[in-house]
Amino acid sequence: MPALILMLASGVAVPLGLALTLTRRSNAAADPLERRTLARRSDDAADPLERRTLARRSDDAADGPLGRGVLARVALRGASGLRVVAPVGAVGGVLGWLAAPGSGLAIAGAAAYALVCVAAGVLGLARVLPDLRARAVPELAIDVGLLFLPAAAVWLLAARAGVPLAGFHEPVVTFTAAHFHFAGFAAPTILGHVGHLVEERPRALYRVATVAVCAGVPLTAIGIATNHTVEQIAAVTVALGMLAAAIVLVGFAARRAEAPLAKVLFVVSGTTLLLTMTLAACFALTSSAGRGSSLQGIVPLQTMIDYHGGANAIGFALSGLCALTLQRLRARATAVP
Numbered sequence: 001m002p003a004l005i006l007m008l009a010s011g012v013a014v015p016l017g018l019a020l021t022l023t024r025r026s027n028a029a030a031d032p033l034e035r036r037t038l039a040r041r042s043d044d045a046a047d048p049l050e051r052r053t054l055a056r057r058s059d060d061a062a063d064g065p066l067g068r069g070v071l072a073r074v075a076l077r078g079a080s081g082l083r084v085v086a087p088v089g090a091v092g093g094v095l096g097w098l099a100a101p102g103s104g105l106a107i108a109g110a111a112a113y114a115l116v117c118v119a120a121g122v123l124g125l126a127r128v129l130p131d132l133r134a135r136a137v138p139e140l141a142i143d144v145g146l147l148f149l150p151a152a153a154v155w156l157l158a159a160r161a162g163v164p165l166a167g168f169h170e171p172v173v174t175f176t177a178a179h180f181h182f183a184g185f186a187a188p189t190i191l192g193h194v195g196h197l198v199e200e201r202p203r204a205l206y207r208v209a210t211v212a213v214c215a216g217v218p219l220t221a222i223g224i225a226t227n228h229t230v231e232q233i234a235a236v237t238v239a240l241g242m243l244a245a246a247i248v249l250v251g252f253a254a255r256r257a258e259a260p261l262a263k264v265l266f267v268v269s270g271t272t273l274l275l276t277m278t279l280a281a282c283f284a285l286t287s288s289a290g291r292g293s294s295l296q297g298i299v300p301l302q303t304m305i306d307y308h309g310g311a312n313a314i315g316f317a318l319s320g321l322c323a324l325t326l327q328r329l330r331a332r333a334t335a336v337p
Contacts, residue, residue, distance in 0.1 A: 010093025089116025212241025
């Protein structure tokens with residue numbers, strides 16, 4: 001099951017997530033519908049703060065998701081290059097898992113995949129550095145997802161090479177690779193793009209979900225490496241953030257989606273989180289993934305692999321990314337020229 005989960009991550013989830021991010025329109029004429037909608041809402045807003053916020057978002061829509069300046073131009077060129085090499089990385093990631101651990105093919109495939117992920121991380125850095133303070137929460141979440149990809153790839157490479165990393169051995173190395181792929185990359189990416197879909201309606205809930213998920217991932221890693229109490233706090237933080245994300249997906253994204261199948265997939269994605277994150281919280285509060293841990297708690301390890309790992313991969317991540325892809329295709333097909 002862990003091998004299948006990470007093949008789905010490297011071969012399907014990451015390419016879908018990158019495609020969503022890299023194909024976002026990036027010039028002033030690219031998304032006139034979004035720009036006109038934001039401009040109209042800015043004119044109609046009564047609150048001055050809301051008016052300024054919407055006006056800034058309208059400007060951002062004109063500049064594109066990469067913003068302005070030299071770094072933005074570098075990011076734009078990097079995004080174009082990454083679109084070309086991303087399929088190579090996906091093939092490498094899958095081949096790395098089909099080959100025997102420690103073999104030349106496994107290492108070469110994982111290394112090719114890691115290079116693409118590092119390039120994605122550099123792109124995330126180029127996106128976020130020019131205007132970190134003014135960065136909208138959805139775009140910041142997408143940036144965070146890109147920044148976590150190199151870490152995911154490094155752990156995956158260590159797993160395929162059959163070597164320990166940071167003092168951890170199998171199966172923790174593989175579990176950590178899966179964690180960074182789905183909690184680190186897929187979850188912020190989904191939340192970022194969902195933020196553009198649901199706009200301002202569940203503002204507080206959306207912000208809580210996004211901040212908790214983005215902050216909880218590195219906090220979990222710190223807790224596993226240092227202190228079980230920190231690990232428990234991080235697990236609860238991520239679980240609460242994911243539960244808030246489930247409400248956003250089911251209660252808002254599913255209703256806003258135009259494609260019928262996208263509505264269904266958003267519901268599947270959100271409801272899956274209710275199960276998987278409850279299991280994760282129970283496991284973290286009664287066990288640990290830290291050094292010397294037996295990986296045993298009130299929730300058996302195999303249950304975590306099957307129902308937390310497997311369900312998150314298919315039910316949450318792939319369903320959510322496919323829903324966003326379908327919604328993107330539907331929106332483009334019906335966009336006003």
